[in-house]
Amino acid sequence: MANDHYFSADPSSEVRERQVHVTLAGRPLTLSTAAGVFSPDGLDRGTRVLLGSVPPPAAEGALLDVGCGWGPIAIKMALESPGAAVWGVDVNQRVLGLARANAAAAGATNVTVALPDEVPADLRFRTIWSNPPIRVGKDELHAILLTWLPRLEVGGDAWLVVSKDLGGDSLQRWLRETLDDGFQVARATTDKGFRVIRVHRTAP
Numbered sequence: 001m002a003n004d005h006y007f008s009a010d011p012s013s014e015v016r017e018r019q020v021h022v023t024l025a026g027r028p029l030t031l032s033t034a035a036g037v038f039s040p041d042g043l044d045r046g047t048r049v050l051l052g053s054v055p056p057p058a059a060e061g062a063l064l065d066v067g068c069g070w071g072p073i074a075i076k077m078a079l080e081s082p083g084a085a086v087w088g089v090d091v092n093q094r095v096l097g098l099a100r101a102n103a104a105a106a107g108a109t110n111v112t113v114a115l116p117d118e119v120p121a122d123l124r125f126r127t128i129w130s131n132p133p134i135r136v137g138k139d140e141l142h143a144i145l146l147t148w149l150p151r152l153e154v155g156g157d158a159w160l161v162v163s164k165d166l167g168g169d170s171l172q173r174w175l176r177e178t179l180d181d182g183f184q185v186a187r188a189t190t191d192k193g194f195r196v197i198r199v200h201r202t203a204p
Contacts, residue, residue, distance in 0.1 A: 025079035031102040038069045049194040050161035058126035066130035071099035078108035088113045128158035152201040160197045168195030
């Protein structure tokens with residue numbers, strides 16, 4: 001169990017599924033979590049900050065939640081934008097099952113939950129929301145972000161929440177230095193020790 005992390009592809013710990021009560025897009029919901037997943041007791045502080053500070057997602061097109069976990073971010077996007085196609089991606093097989101079940105329980109029929117390589121390679125996104133998996137390590141985190149941020153449509157936005165204590169400021173600098181001139185990177189807000197970073201695509 002010592003090596004069983006929420007970013008493990010196939011957690012070996014006992015599932016121990018449980019129910020949590022959350023409100024997403026103004027709707028009270030009872031959803032499922034389990035051991036071996038991120039924030040099994042409900043919405044973590046970072047996700048609360050993100051969901052409380054971002055503008056509404058695009059009403060149409062493809063939307064993305066990177067590191068979807070048991071699904072709250074993807075579900076909120078889907079409920080707020082029923083005309084959009086929402087994708088939730090993660091590598092943890094346990095959370096993929098939970099996220100699919102939770103989307104169904106919430107009535108979020110426009111959510112597709114998948115492994116990263118199951119997303120069509122030519123798909124581009126109008127909105128990306130993410131509480132990214134900081135604890136995977138800097139190199140892996142950077143690889144994840146460089147996989148998905150370049151898939152923003154021109155005019156699209158990504159919103160990332162990162163704890164200041166876990167490198168939110170340094171990540172913002174790295175994004176600004178690494179992404180090309182077609183991207184603008186700025187801190188959108190600071191709340192409860194978390195940075196919300198906006199990445200706006202302005203050119204191909």
